[in-house]
Amino acid sequence: MQTQSLSVGLGDRSYPIHIGQGILARIGKDLAEQPVGTRYAIISDDNVAPLYAEKLTASLTDAGISSELFTFTAGEEYKHSGTVTELARKLAAQGFDRGDAVIALGGGVVGDMAGFLASIYMRGIPFVQIPTTLLAQVDSSVGGKTGVDIPEGKNLIGTFYQPKAVYIDIDVLSTLPEREFRGGLAEVIKYGVIIDKPFFDFLREKREHITSHDPQVLMQTIKRCCEIKADVVEKDEREGGLRRILNYGHTIGHAVEATSGYQLIHGLAVSIGMHKVTELALKAGYTQQTTLETLDELLVAYNLPLEIPAEMDRDTIKGYLKTDKKTVGGQIFFVLPEEIGKVIITDKVESNDIDHVLHKG
Numbered sequence: 001m002q003t004q005s006l007s008v009g010l011g012d013r014s015y016p017i018h019i020g021q022g023i024l025a026r027i028g029k030d031l032a033e034q035p036v037g038t039r040y041a042i043i044s045d046d047n048v049a050p051l052y053a054e055k056l057t058a059s060l061t062d063a064g065i066s067s068e069l070f071t072f073t074a075g076e077e078y079k080h081s082g083t084v085t086e087l088a089r090k091l092a093a094q095g096f097d098r099g100d101a102v103i104a105l106g107g108g109v110v111g112d113m114a115g116f117l118a119s120i121y122m123r124g125i126p127f128v129q130i131p132t133t134l135l136a137q138v139d140s141s142v143g144g145k146t147g148v149d150i151p152e153g154k155n156l157i158g159t160f161y162q163p164k165a166v167y168i169d170i171d172v173l174s175t176l177p178e179r180e181f182r183g184g185l186a187e188v189i190k191y192g193v194i195i196d197k198p199f200f201d202f203l204r205e206k207r208e209h210i211t212s213h214d215p216q217v218l219m220q221t222i223k224r225c226c227e228i229k230a231d232v233v234e235k236d237e238r239e240g241g242l243r244r245i246l247n248y249g250h251t252i253g254h255a256v257e258a259t260s261g262y263q264l265i266h267g268l269a270v271s272i273g274m275h276k277v278t279e280l281a282l283k284a285g286y287t288q289q290t291t292l293e294t295l296d297e298l299l300v301a302y303n304l305p306l307e308i309p310a311e312m313d314r315d316t317i318k319g320y321l322k323t324d325k326k327t328v329g330g331q332i333f334f335v336l337p338e339e340i341g342k343v344i345i346t347d348k349v350e351s352n353d354i355d356h357v358l359h360k361g
């Protein structure tokens with residue numbers, strides 16, 4: 001199957017996204033033709049490295065490119081500045097300098113942290129993204145947000161730092177745990193709701209192809225998500241306005257995710273958040289019943305959750321809502337769908353209405 005490419009247009013910081021099958025094995029050749037650095041520090045976690053690092057390293061070696069692999073323990077709880085410092089020390093010990101580059105091989109945790117490291121190591125060296133989860137392929141690897149967590153909140157330390165290239169190999173999704181794949185699909189559906197009704201309909205039509213990992217359809221799906229993300233980022237790189245639509249489902253989603261103690265994975269929490277905020281849009285008179293029904297039908301078709309687990313403490317959720325990073329001057333902003341494919345951003349929502357939807361269901 002042919003590799004497809006698109007570009008994120010950000011002037012002299014523009015970069016390509018390549019999507020296809022068997023891309024891992026071809027990266028060496030590509031980087032030999034279009035080098036990003038002299039040597040490459042491959043950063044990965046201890047789930048992904050055993051699966052894919054060898055293939056990547058072989059591809060680089062065959063192309064005459066030298067690289068070193070650095071791994072850390074998988075999981076959000078390792079996405080902190082301590083891990084970044086440890087990695088930086090290892091790079092320094094191996095003599096990596098400003099002529100070299102970082103490759104992030106993994107999910108969003110690896111991408112965020114390796115990107116952050118690249119943005120500050122020796123005041124910034126180039127980096128390449130090789131996302132290996134569906135979430136990272138359709139969302140986190142594109143757009144240049146990097147960062148780590150602190151106990152006070154997720155992603156509170158970070159930079160905007162764009163990669164030099166993104167390589168998406170859909171073959172790696174074959175080893176992704178099913179729950180992670182489903183979580184990624186919530187983000188995929190998000191794009192349809194916020195901006196692209198025809199894509200939403202495509203997801204309805206192609207459900208079986210997508211859930212059975214049909215390569216052609218998966219590629220089309222991932223490509224469309226990357227196009228939308230690229231388009232939004234091109235128009236609003238630093239989230240001054242438009243980019244905030246990508247937070248649809250995330251305000252309530254994050255609060256639910258945090259309340260679960262991060263036991264509920266991000267994408268599944270976002271699915272609940274999308275359902276709940278659409279209920280809110282309905283309650284507050286911004287949309288019609290059919291919008292909610294259409295959304296719910298698709299989420300359910302992909303086996304995604306709608307309701308906040310009954311045992312979850314509503315006041316804790318509310319507490320997190322108020323301290324969300326996206327809260328500005330104490331006001332909670334919500335991304336509300338007016339219809340499928342069209343959203344508005346507003347802080348004009350009654351707190352009774354928020355209470356109502358949090359307690360419902």
Ligand SMILES: NC(=O)c1ccc[n+]([C@@H]2O[C@H](COP(=O)([O-])OP(=O)(O)OC[C@H]3O[C@@H](n4cnc5c(N)ncnc54)[C@H](O)[C@@H]3O)[C@@H](O)[C@H]2O)c1
Nearest residue numbers: 047048074107108109110132133135136140145172175176
């Ligand atoms: N920068 C952004 O714009 C942005 C956007 C959304 C999310 N994020 C961040 O992304 C992170 C979540 O990313 P994620 O969902 O990819 O989680 P993750 O990186 O933790 O990956 C999920 C799990 O899957 C494993 N894994 C990854 N690829 C695999 C593969 N191909 N086969 C088998 N196992 C594999 C990982 O080791 C991990 O255990 C969060 O930290 C979030 O803050 C960033």
Ligand SMILES: [Zn+2]
Nearest residue numbers: 187250266270
């Ligand atoms: Zn998300």
